[in-house]
Structures are given as structure tokens and as C-alpha cells.
Amino acid sequence: MTDIARNRSLSAHSPESRWLPSSQGIVTGAILLFCGGLVAYPLVYLVAESLNTSGEDVFPPAAIGLSNYADLIDDWHVLANTAFVACLATVMAIVIGFLAAWTLTRTKLPGRPQLERLMELPYYMTPLVGALAWSILAAPRTGFVNQVWHGLGGGGDLVDIYSPFGIAWVMALFEGTVAFVMISAAMKSMDPALEESARVMGAGKWRTMLTVTLPLVMPGVLGAAVFVFAEMLGSFAAAFVLGLPARYVVITTAIWQAVQSFPPDYPRASALGIALFAVMFATLGFYRLIIRRGNFATITGKAFRPRTMAMGRLAWVLFAACVAYIVVAVVLPVATLLLTSCQRFATVILSQSQFTLANYQTAFGFGAVRSALTNSLVLGVGVATVGVPVMTVLVWIIYRSRAPGHGLVEYVVMFPQAVPRMVFGLALLWAWLNIPIPIYGTLWLLALAYFTVLLPLGMRTLAGVVLQIDKSLEECARVCGASWFYQLRTVTMPLLRPGIVAAWLLVFIASVRELGVSIFLVGPNAKVIAPSIVSAWLSSSSELSAALALIQTVAIFIAVIVLFRATRRYSQERA
Amino acid sequence: MSEARIEINDLVVRYGDVVAVDGVSLTVGQGEHVTLLGPSGCGKTTTLRAIAGLEEPSGGTIRIAGATVYSAAERRNVPAEKRGISMVFQSYAVWPHMSVFDNVAYGLRVRNLPRDKVATEVERALDLVQMRDFATRSAALLSGGQQQRVALARAIAFSPAVLLFDEPLSNLDAKLRAEMRVELRDLQRRLGVTSVYVTHDQEEALAISDRVVVMNVGGIEQIGTPENIYNRPKTRFVADFVGSANLIAGRVRGGASRPGVVGFDATGGMGLEALAGHAPTGREDWVAVRTAYIDIATDASNGRAGGMTNKIGGTIRQRLFHGDFIQYIVDSPVGQLTVRRPPTELFDEGAAVTLSFAREHCVLLEG
Numbered sequence: 023m024t025d026i027a028r029n030r031s032l033s034a035h036s037p038e039s040r041w042l043p044s045s046q047g048i049v050t051g052a053i054l055l056f057c058g059g060l061v062a063y064p065l066v067y068l069v070a071e072s073l074n075t076s077g078e079d080v081f082p083p084a085a086i087g088l089s090n091y092a093d094l095i096d097d098w099h100v101l102a103n104t105a106f107v108a109c110l111a112t113v114m115a116i117v118i119g120f121l122a123a124w125t126l127t128r129t130k131l132p133g134r135p136q137l138e139r140l141m142e143l144p145y146y147m148t149p150l151v152g153a154l155a156w157s158i159l160a161a162p163r164t165g166f167v168n169q170v171w172h173g174l175g176g177g178g179d180l181v182d183i184y185s186p187f188g189i190a191w192v193m194a195l196f197e198g199t200v201a202f203v204m205i206s207a208a209m210k211s212m213d214p215a216l217e218e219s220a221r222v223m224g225a226g227k228w229r230t231m232l233t234v235t236l237p238l239v240m241p242g243v244l245g246a247a248v249f250v251f252a253e254m255l256g257s258f259a260a261a262f263v264l265g266l267p268a269r270y271v272v273i274t275t276a277i278w279q280a281v282q283s284f285p286p287d288y289p290r291a292s293a294l295g296i297a298l299f300a301v302m303f304a305t306l307g308f309y310r311l312i313i314r315r316g317n318f319a320t321i322t323g324k325a326f327r328p329r330t331m332a333m334g335r336l337a338w339v340l341f342a343a344c345v346a347y348i349v350v351a352v353v354l355p356v357a358t359l360l361l362t363s364c365q366r367f368a369t370v371i372l373s374q375s376q377f378t379l380a381n382y383q384t385a386f387g388f389g390a391v392r393s394a395l396t397n398s399l400v401l402g403v404g405v406a407t408v409g410v411p412v413m414t415v416l417v418w419i420i421y422r423s424r425a426p427g428h429g430l431v432e433y434v435v436m437f438p439q440a441v442p443r444m445v446f447g448l449a450l451l452w453a454w455l456n457i458p459i460p461i462y463g464t465l466w467l468l469a470l471a472y473f474t475v476l477l478p479l480g481m482r483t484l485a486g487v488v489l490q491i492d493k494s495l496e497e498c499a500r501v502c503g504a505s506w507f508y509q510l511r512t513v514t515m516p517l518l519r520p521g522i523v524a525a526w527l528l529v530f531i532a533s534v535r536e537l538g539v540s541i542f543l544v545g546p547n548a549k550v551i552a553p554s555i556v557s558a559w560l561s562s563s564s565e566l567s568a569a570l571a572l573i574q575t576v577a578i579f580i581a582v583i584v585l586f587r588a589t590r591r592y593s594q595e596r597a
Numbered sequence: 598m599s600e601a602r603i604e605i606n607d608l609v610v611r612y613g614d615v616v617a618v619d620g621v622s623l624t625v626g627q628g629e630h631v632t633l634l635g636p637s638g639c640g641k642t643t644t645l646r647a648i649a650g651l652e653e654p655s656g657g658t659i660r661i662a663g664a665t666v667y668s669a670a671e672r673r674n675v676p677a678e679k680r681g682i683s684m685v686f687q688s689y690a691v692w693p694h695m696s697v698f699d700n701v702a703y704g705l706r707v708r709n710l711p712r713d714k715v716a717t718e719v720e721r722a723l724d725l726v727q728m729r730d731f732a733t734r735s736a737a738l739l740s741g742g743q744q745q746r747v748a749l750a751r752a753i754a755f756s757p758a759v760l761l762f763d764e765p766l767s768n769l770d771a772k773l774r775a776e777m778r779v780e781l782r783d784l785q786r787r788l789g790v791t792s793v794y795v796t797h798d799q800e801e802a803l804a805i806s807d808r809v810v811v812m813n814v815g816g817i818e819q820i821g822t823p824e825n826i827y828n829r830p831k832t833r834f835v836a837d838f839v840g841s842a843n844l845i846a847g848r849v850r851g852g853a854s855r856p857g858v859v860g861f862d863a864t865g866g867m868g869l870e871a872l873a874g875h876a877p878t879g880r881e882d883w884v885a886v887r888t889a890y891i892d893i894a895t896d897a898s899n900g901r902a903g904g905m906t907n908k909i910g911g912t913i914r915q916r917l918f919h920g921d922f923i924q925y926i927v928d929s930p931v932g933q934l935t936v937r938r939p940p941t942e943l944f945d946e947g948a949a950v951t952l953s954f955a956r957e958h959c960v961l962l963e964g
Contacts, residue, residue, distance in 0.1 A: 424653070494690035497651050500677040501684040502704035502755070512703075516694045 045506055046425040053416060054427055058434050060474045064449035065441070071452050072292035090293035097276060097294070104272040104298075107186050107193075107261065108254035114194030116247050118347060119201025125340040126202075127209045130330045132337070137344055138206075139586060144351035145199040146582050148535045150259035150552060151571045152192045155355030156183050157263055158362050158564055166358065169369065184268040192260045195351040197253060201246045208242020245312045252305040255298060256442030258538050263559065273298045274444045274538075281448065281542065288452060295445035303440045356575065363569035381569035391558075391566075394549035395573065397465060401550065402533035405472045406526045412473075413480040414522060417488050418514065420481075422496065439478035443538025446475055451542040463545025471539045476532050480525045487521025520588065527585040531578050600627050602662055602759060602791040603648065609656035609669075610643050617643040618654070619815035625759075628789040630782075634802040635812035636838065641795045642763055644812070648793060649684050649761055650677035662758050678707075683757035687764040689748040693737040697728065697747050700736050704755035722754035725784060742773050749781075753788060760785075760792040766801065778805055799839045803827060811835050827887070829874050831963045836885035843888060843934045845869070849881040849961060858956055863931040870906045870956035875963055883962040888937040890958035893925065893944060894951050905953035909934075913948050927952060 072090055074083035094101070125131060126138050159166050160183035171180040182188065216238065220230040258274040265275055273294055280291035362368040366376040385391050419425065420432045438446065450471050454462040461467045495517065499509040515522070537552035544553045551574050558567035603625040610618040618640040625631045633641035646652035648659060650666065653674060659667040661682065666675040683704065692700055701722050705715045723729045726746040731739070739747060745765065752760060765781075766774045782805045785792055796802050802809050803823040811818040811826060811834070819831045830836035833844060847869075850860035854876055861871040861884050871884045892905065893913075911929035918940070925936045925944065934952060944950060 492688050492690060494686040494688050495692060497649075497677070498684065498686055498690040498692075498751075499703070500651070501649055501682060501761075502751070503678045503707040504703075505678055508707065513692060517692070 046419065046423050049415065050419050050423065050425040050427050050431060053412075053419070054431055054434060057416075057431075057474075057477070060470065061434060061437050061441075064446065064453040067453040067456065068292050068295060068445070068449035071288055072296045074289045074292075090289045091297070093290065094293060094297055100271050100273055100276045100294075101297075103186065103265075103270060104255060104274075107189050107265075107272055108251055110186065110190035111193040111197065111254050112247055112251045114190060115197040115201045115250050116205075116243065118194060118198035119203075119205050119246060119250075120243060121340075122198070122202045122344055122347065123206035123209055125344060127206050128330055129337060129340060131341055131344075133341075137341070140348050141202055141344065142199060143348060143582070144195055145203075146531065146578050147196065147352055147355060147575065148259065148537070148552070148578075149193060149196045149257060150263065150535075150537055150555060151359070151575055152196055152351070152355055153189075153260040153263035154555070154559065154564070154567055154571050155358045156188065156192050158368055158568065159183070159354070159358050160188065161267075164368070166369075184264055184270075186265075186270055188264045189260045189270070189272075192264060193254055193257060195347075196260075197250045198347065198351070200253070201250055204246035204249065205239070205242055208239050208245075212238050241312055245309055248305060248309040248312060252302050252309065255302050255305065256444065256538070258444050258541075262556070274442065277444055277448060278541070281451075291448055292452070295442070295448050298442050299440070299445050302442055306440050356572070359568045359572045359575070362565055363572050365565060368564050368568070381565050382573075384566055385569050385573060390549060391554060391570065394551050394554040397468075397549060398534050398551040398574075399577070401465060401469055401472060402530040405469055405476065405533050406529040409473045409476065409529055410480060410484075410522055410526045413477065413484055413525065414515070414518060415510075416477075417481055417484040418510070421485065421488050422493070435477045435481055438475045441475075443475060443536075444541075447471070447539035447542035450539065462543075463548055465548045468540060468543055468548060468550065471543055472533050472536060475536075475539055476529050479532055480529050483525040483528055484518065484521050487518055487524075491517050523588045524585060527581050527588070531581050531585075534574060534577055534581075601625065601660075602627050602629075603793065604660040605644070605648070605657065606659075607657040608644065608647060608654055608659065610640070610647055610652055611655045616815055618647065620657070621812075621815075621817055622657075623810060623817070623820070625791055625793060628791055630785050630792045630794065630805065630807045631810060632794040632796060632802040632806040632808070633810050633812055634796060634799060634839070635818075636797060638814075639812040640815040641797075641812045645684075645761055645763055645793060645795045648759075649682055650675060650680050680759075681757060682759045682761060683752040683755065684761040684763065685748050685752045685765045687767060689741075689744040689765075689768075691736045691739065691744045691747050691751075693735075695736055696732070697723070697734050697736055697739070698732040700747055701732075701751045701754050703751060704757075708755060718754050718756075719750075722750040725753065725787075726750045726780075741769060742777070745769060745777065749784070753784075753790070758791065760790050762792060762794040762796075764796055765794075767796070767798070774801075781805060803839070809839075811839060813838075828958075829960055830885055831874065833883055833885070833962055833964070836960070836962060841888045841935065841937070842885045843891070844962075845884050845886065845931045845934075846882060847884070847931075849873075849877050849879060851879050853877050859961055861959070861961065865930045865932070867909060867930050869931075869959055871959040871961045872957045873961040875961075877961065881961050881963065885960045885962055886934075886954055886958055888924070888935045889922075891934065891936045891952050891954045893927075893936055893938060893942065894953070895944065895948055906956045907954050907959055909952045911950055911952055913944055913946050913950055916944070916946050 070082055073086045073088070075087040075089050076084035122141055126134060126141065131137065157165070160168070160181045162168060162179040162182045162184065165181065165183065167181050168179045183191070212235075217230055217234050220234045225233065256274065258278070261270075261272045261275050262278065265272060271279070277291045277294050280287040280294065363381050364377050364379065366378050366380070369375050385395070416431060416435055419428050450467070454467055461470075491514070496509055496513055499513045504512065535552060536550070537556070540550050541553045541556065544550055551570060555567050555570045555574070558570055601624045603623070605621060605623045608618055608621045609616065621640070621644055623631075633644060635641045643652055647654045647667070648661070654667055654669065656669045657667070658665060658669070661680055665671065665673060666680050667673065695703075698719055701719045702715050705718050710718070719732070720729065723732060726749050728743065728746045728750060731743065731747075736744070736747065748765070766777050769777060778801060785805075794802075794806065803826070806823055808820060809823055809826045810820045813834050819826060819835045821829070826835065827840050830839065830842065836842040836844060845863050847861050847863035849871075850862060853859040853873065856873050856875055859871055859873045859877055861869045863869055869884065873881075909929045909931060911927040911934065913925050914928050914933070915926040917924040920940070922937045923940055923942070925938065927934045927936055927950065929952060936952065
């Protein structure tokens with residue numbers, strides 16, 4: 023009965039050794055080299071430039087010193103502003119995130135599953151779009167809120183979004199979702215038996231909350247706070263749109279100003295960038311530490327169904343609070359943009375408004391703007407289509423392979439997460455200006471940059487799915503006689519399909535809305551949408567930028583709807 | 598036991614500083630069913646995975662059907678897919694994105710067999726596990742027991758030279774497990790396929806194996822037939838882990854240097870007659886007596902104990918009714934002894950009794 027096996031398998035008893043470079047080993051090595059180069063090469067240039075004291079922009083620098091860093095002391099107010107805004111926004115985001123997470127995981131609420139889905143929406147509004155909308159809504163004098171206030175006879179301005187509080191407000195609306203997702207994950211991974219045993223021992227509802235629930239959820243909350251803080255440090259759009267009119271400068275906008283000044287002050291920009299990178303790197307290191315330390319009882323990797331409490335009338339208050347968050351973060355900004363984009367001059371006093379579709383005609387008709395739209399879509403589709411299969415193999419190597427160096431791959435590909443987008447964009451700008459390969463100012467450089475900075479996002483999405491796949495499903499294929507590639511094709515990839523679809527859409531979305539890196543890398547023949555919105559804003563056409571922002575938002579929301587559908591079908595299949 | 602299908606020599610598997618398997622040597626004959634038995638962490642699964650090619654050893658050799666598939670000296674490590682083996686996984690590893698048919702056909706398709714051949718072989722395999730009616734069913738919709746059968750059919754469909762089992766029954770409930778045990782044994786005999794089976798369940802190991810390999814902390818404690826392992830444990834670990842036994846401390850009497858009957862002075866001064874399976878060195882200090890091999894008699898009933906060589910007086914301290922048997926804890930001069938008797942033999946707690954057992958059931962342990 024063993025003849026089939028003998029025919030096929032015993033013929034393979036030719037010497038075969040894993041000490042010879044295996045296909046996995048070769049692939050791992052190539053990936054390490056390629057991704058390592060993509061990430062490290064620009065940063066080397068940036069570090070060199072930050073040490074450049076020669077006053078001339080040549081590479082390598084003619085004179086090296088620390089004076090650029092010493093000059094940072096003169097920028098102390100910029101550093102202070104950055105810290106202040108980041109702290110303020112973190113506190114606000116955590117409050118939003120914690121309340122929403124607690125409400126949606128621990129209380130009985132009408133329409134909870136739908137609400138949970140909707141809570142993710144603010145994340146897909148970009149800070150740029152949010153900042154634009156809120157500046158139209160709440161700018162002094164011309165803002166819609168103040169227009170209404172004046173119309174009602176109020177004196178002065180009711181609100182002023184051009185302030186650190188305005189920046190923090192817009193950022194917190196955006197990051198609130200991130201905090202919500204992280205904190206509710208921590209709450210869901212807590213075994214309800216831990217609380218139930220406290221109740222059984224005689225502790226009341228509140229005592230249980232204070233002595234068991236909070237201490238167990240605390241590491242999750244702290245982790246979310248540190249993570250959000252790190253993101254705030256590197257954020258650009260809100261500070262750009264809302265800070266500069268009030269001359270309120272943070273590090274990222276200071277970098278932008280240094281590059282835009284004439285002549286560009288690259289050494290100062292680089293020193294600022296490296297400083298920001300160092301702080302962000304340290305913060306994320308701290309985050310990893312917390313996450314690891316906090317691992318004690320709560321996170322078993324298992325998701326529990328938390329016990330929910332009936333809240334009586336309070337449920338409706340909490341429900342209203344969640345809805346209010348979505349309205350303020352999504353509905354109101356989108357409505358504002360819609361209204362503005364259809365007007366000749368932005369106003370909320372409808373009797374004065376002149377409705378027009380001219381802004382959309384410009385967006386779709388004007389060459390530069392139209393090409394920016396097309397380029398963004400092409401880049402989004404291209405980077406996602408080429409990038410996600412590469413990321414899939416990467417994820418597999420990190421979590422499944424035993425090829426030498428597979429652990430290192432994780433550090434290399436997750437590294438871009440620790441580099442603020444602005445800083446990475448600056449590094450790429452400087453690096454590719456100094457290299458004879460003519461891809462600066464083309465879409466190719468943008469594609470390469472997007473792939474690099476979006477690696478962590480795609481990897482995290484795919485890793486979540488890879489880790490859910492029982493290892494023996496793959497081992498079994500090998501034992502049945504399948505080679506590595508055959509196994510990847512017939513077992514791993516099909517099982518990963520939902521994750522691959524999700525990763526594709528997320529990478530597409532992130533590409534279409536990318537700003538921090540793009541703003542330094544766009545050229546006359548390679549425009550993309552987010553920097554075009556910024557240019558339109560700078561040329562003080564809030565109506566055109568509103569139209570562009572809305573187009574971008576619509577493209578993203580279409581992708582989000584597809585994403586939700588795809589993942590819902592997946593979770594139904596699994597259930 | 599004719600020609601050897603699997604030969605393992607001095608196998609070592611390390612994870613960093615931890616030695617999971619430490620010098621295991623083992624031979625499995627053609628058509629033989631060998632079970633690796635031991636507590637978790639004893640290296641049994643690692644050994645099995647090394648045979649499969651899923652774990653890379655650090656030393657030794659593994660030969661399957663005469664061909665070297667792993668050799669540290671020759672720097673050879675044939676990947677899993679080229680070893681001509683098959684495996685049933687603890688989690689079944691039935692692919693949820695395929696139908697039952699596709700699951701079972703996988704190994705056949707990998708080998709590029711023609712369509713009709715694939716169909717007949719799959720049917721044959723599904724017939725063997727009584728799952729023919731489920732061929733078109735999606736594998737995601739199967740119960741645990743059904744997945745188990747599909748995993749089994751998939752493993753045997755391409756007629757592998759060697760079949761490996763990694764705790765295949767441990768996820769089933771007790772009743773189903775007992776049924777599957779019977780079926781597995783039957784199937785293994787019918788196919789005559791060489792198999793290596795891993796389990797931590799000693800009852801399962803004894804019931805379905807031709808030979809049992811008892812493992813502990815990375816090494817082999819004892820290899821033998823189920824009866825041999827049960828009746829002639831060599832070490833305290835085997836006596837304790839397989840079945841239930843009383844361990845009595847003491848010292849072997851000097852003089853004896855050949856296998857056979859020896860004298861044993863139990864701690865507390867009691868003299869026993871024991872059987873040594875090996876040539877005693879004079880330093881042995883434990884004997885083992887299976888709980889099922891000890892008779893109990895009250896002074897009143899005083900009957901069948903007559904022919905037994907070892908007699909110990911004692912008092913029944915505790916009686917636990919288990920249904921299929923009654924377990925007595927008896928205080929005696931050699932310590933507390935556990936005795937299992939059929940539920941028909943009822944004694945009261947506190948009763949003075951005489952325990953007796955034959956010398957061939959009092960086994961001198963090697964260490």
C-alpha cells in the first residue's frame with residue numbers, strides 16, 4: 023500500500039540540507055537588505071545633514087559639529103508648544119476613548135454593535151480634513167459658529183479654533199478613536215470571572231470597579247496614552263492649518279517652515295527632525311515596555327465576552343454622548359465641507375450664499391488638480407497591490423519561519439512607525455536629492471516612500487490574522503508533501519484572504535490620505551491630493567480645498583464601506 | 598517487527614539552552630504501532646515532530662525506510678514534505694476553507710496523481726473512517742469527532758510509509774475517545790501501517806500499542822509491550838506514571854546477583870520477597886506493587902491469602918467508592934498502601950486486615 027508514497031517521496035531522498043541556503047533564507051535575506059536600505063538609507067543622510075555646520079548643502083558635509091542641535095535651545099518655545107499641545111490632546115483623546123470604550127464594552131446600550139462600528143469612522147477622517155472643516159466652522163470672525171453668534175447679536179468671537187486648544191481639539195477628535203480601540207481591546211481581553219469573583223467575595227459594584235477593573239485596565243489605558251502622545255508629537259496637519267494663522271508653531275510646522283524658507287535651512291530642519299525622532303522613539307520604547315509589563319492578568323490573548331451592566335436611564339445619556347462624538351468628529355465636518363464646497367464664498371447664512379459647482383469643475387477640470395486626484399488613486403491602488411503580497415510574505419517570515427534573521431525582519435519593518443512622517447519625508451527629500459538616480463520628483467519615489475511608511479500598518483493588520491491561523495494547518499500541508507510555495511498558495515494565502523483584503527484597503531486608504539511624507543516629495547509632475555489641499559488652502563481658497571477634501575473623504579469612505587463589508591462577512595463566516 | 602522502518606539514534610533537540618530531547622534512541626519495525634508516553638514537557642511531541650521534520654534537531658540521526666532523513670554528522674535534514682510520512686495533529690488541522698473531499702485529496706494532488714485515481718483513493722479513505730457521506734460538506738461545518746475522522750482519512754489517503762499521531766484523541770470527550778481508540782487500533786491493524794503515536798494518557802497508550810516508550814525529562818525511561826511496562830516497571834517514574842502502584846522503600850538484601858527472586862528489607866523491618874528483572878547491584882532501595890495485585894482479607898474472612906508469599910498486617914484508614922473498583926488506603930508497617938479491589942469486596946474503615954501479594958508482583962526497581 024505504500025507504493026504511491028514511495029514513488030513520490032522516496033525519490034526525494036537525495037541529499038537535501040537546510041544548511042544550504044533555503045528558499046526561505048534567501049527571501050529573508052533579500053527582504054532584510056531591501057527594507058533595511060529603504061528605512062536606514064534616508065536616515066543616514068538626515069543625521070549627516072543635521073551635523074552639517076559648513077553652511078553649504080553638500081553631502082557629505084564639509085564641516086561637522088553639534089551647533090545645529092545647540093541652536094535648538096533658541097527654539098525652546100517651539101518645543102514647549104509641541105509638548106503642551108501633545109499633552110492637551112492626549113488627555114482629551116484618552117477621556118473620549120475611555121468613556122466610549124467603557125460605554126460600549128461594559129454597558130447595555132441600544133444599537134451597540136452598530137455604534138461600535140461607527141466609532142471607528144473618525145479615524146478615517148484625516149486630521150487635515152478635520153482641521154480644514156473646523157477652521158471653516160470656528161475661525162474667528164468668518165467661522166460659521168461665530169457668524170451665527172454675530173447674527174444673533176453676540177459681540178466678539180464665541181470660539182477661536184486658531185489656538186493650541188483648537189489644535190488639540192481637532193487632534194483629540196481624530197485620536198479619540200485610536201484610544202477607543204486600544205482601551206476597548208484591553209477591556210475585552212479581561213476575564214469577567216476576575217470581576218465576578220470580587221462580587222462573590224462581597225465587593226459591591228463600585229468597589230469592584232475600583233479594586234479590580236481599573237487596576238487591570240490601567241496598563242491598557244496608559245499604553246494608549248503613551249501611544250497617542252507619540253502620534254501627537256509627529257502630527258502636522260492640524261498644527262499647520264490651525265496653528266500657523268495664530269503664529270503658534272510646533273516642531274513639525276517649524277520643520278516645514280525651515281524647508282520652505284529661502285534659502286531652505288536644511289540643517290536646522292534636520293536637527294529638529296532628529297530631535298523629534300529621538301523623543302518619539304523613546305516614547306514608543308516606553309510604550310512597548312508598558313504593554314509588556316501590563317501583560318499580567320488581563321491579556322490572555324483570548325477575547326472574552328465582557329459582562330454588561332444595565333444602566334437604566336443613564337444608558338440614553340451615554341448613547342447620546344457616543345453619537346455626539348461621531349457628529350462632532352464626522353458628520354459636522356463633512357456637512358461643513360459639503361456646504362462650503364458648493365458655495366462661491368463660504369458662509370452659513372444661507373440667504374447670502376451663492377451656490378455653485380465651480381469648485382468641483384476646477385477640481386475635476388483643472389489639470390494640476392485633476393492629475394493630483396488621479397495620481398493619488400493610482401498610487402493607492404499600486405502601493406496596495408504590490409505592497410500587500412510583499413507584506414504577507416514578510417509577516418509569514420516573522421511569525422512562522424525559522425530562517426536565520428527572521429526576528430530582525432520585524433524590527434526593520436516596524437521601524438518606520440517610530441519615525442515621524444514629516445521627518446521621514448525630509449530625510450527622503452534630502453537623500454534622493456543627493457543621489458544620481460533620477461526618481462526625485464516622480465511618482466516612483468512617492469510609491470517607494472508610501473510602501474516604507476505604510477509597512478507597519480499593513481504588517482500589523484496581517485499579523486493579527488496570521489497569528490489566528492493554527493500553525494498545524496500549515497505544518498499539515500508540509501507533512502502531506504507540499505513545498506513551501508505550494509503550502510503558501512493552497513493553505514496560507516486562502517486562510518489569510520480576509521486579512522489580505524483588509525490590509526489592501528487600509529494601505530489604499532492610508533496612501534490616498536498621506537500628507538507628511540508627500541508634502542516634501544511632490545514635484546510639478548508628481549502631485550498628490552493631500553498636499554494639493556494644503557496648496558489650495560495656502561492660496562486661501564477654502565472653497566476649493568473643501569471640495570478637494572470632500573472628494574478625498576468620499577474616496578476613503580467608499581474604501582471603508584468595502585472594508586466593513588469584507589470584514590463583517592469574514593466574522594460571520596467564522597462565527 | 599521484521600525490518601526497521603524508523604531508526605532514531607541519539608537524537609538531541611535543543612531550544613536555546615533548554616534540551617527538550619536528550620539522546621533518544623528508538624527503532625520502530627514494519628507495521629508496528631509504537632506509542633511515546635509521558636507527562637507534558639517530557640519531549641515526546643518534540644521527538645515526534647523531529648521524525649516528521651517539523652523540528653530541527655541538534656544532534657543524532659533519523660532514518661525512515663532505510664533512508665537517512667536527518668543526520669547531524671552528514672549535515673542532512675530532509676524537509677517534512679519529502680519524508681514520505683503523514684501526521685494527524687492534536688488540533689486536527691482540518692483546513693476550514695476546503696471541503697472534506699479537498700482536505701482528503703490534498704496529499705494525492707500534491708503528488709500529481711490523475712483525477713480518477715484521486716477520487717478513488719479519497720473515497721477509499723473516507724470509507725475507512727465512515728465519512729463518505731460528508732465528502733462535499735465544508736470542513737468548517739464539522740463536529741470535533743468528524744474533524745478527527747477527516748484528519749485521519751487525509752493522513753492515510755496517500756498511503757504514507759509512516760503515520761505519526763500527535764495526541765489525536767486529547768480534544769475529544771471521554772466517551773468518543775474510548776470509541777475512537779477502538780477504531781484507531783482496528784484501522785492500524787487493517788492497514789498494517791507503521792505508526793508512532795504520542796499521548797500523555799497511559800490508559801490509551803496501554804490499550805492501543807504494540808510497544809510503549811515511556812519518556813521523562815527528554816529521555817527514555819523504559820521501552821516494552823504494554824503488559825511488560827505494566828507488570829515489570831523498571832523505574833520509580835514508570836511504576837508511578839503508568840497505572841497506579843505502591844512504592845515501598847527499603848533495601849535489597851545482599852547476595853543475589855542474577856535476575857530472579859530476591860529478598861527485600863522494607864523500611865520498618867518487614868521482610869519481602871521481590872522479583873528482579875535485572876541483575877541486582879545491591880543498592881536498589883525501592884519495590885513497586887500494583888494496587889490491583891494486592892489482596893485484602895480480614896482476620897475473620899482469612900481465606901485466599903494462603904498461597905501469597907508477602908503478607909502485611911494493616912488497618913483500613915479510608916475507603917473510596919469509585920464504581921468500577923473500591924480504593925482502600927491502608928496503614929501498614931511499610932507505610933500507607935493503596936489497594937484497589939472489585940466493588941464486591943467490601944471492608945469497613947478501621948478494620949484490621951491482612952494484605953497479601955505474590956512475589957512476582959513485587960517488582961524490584963532499578964533506580
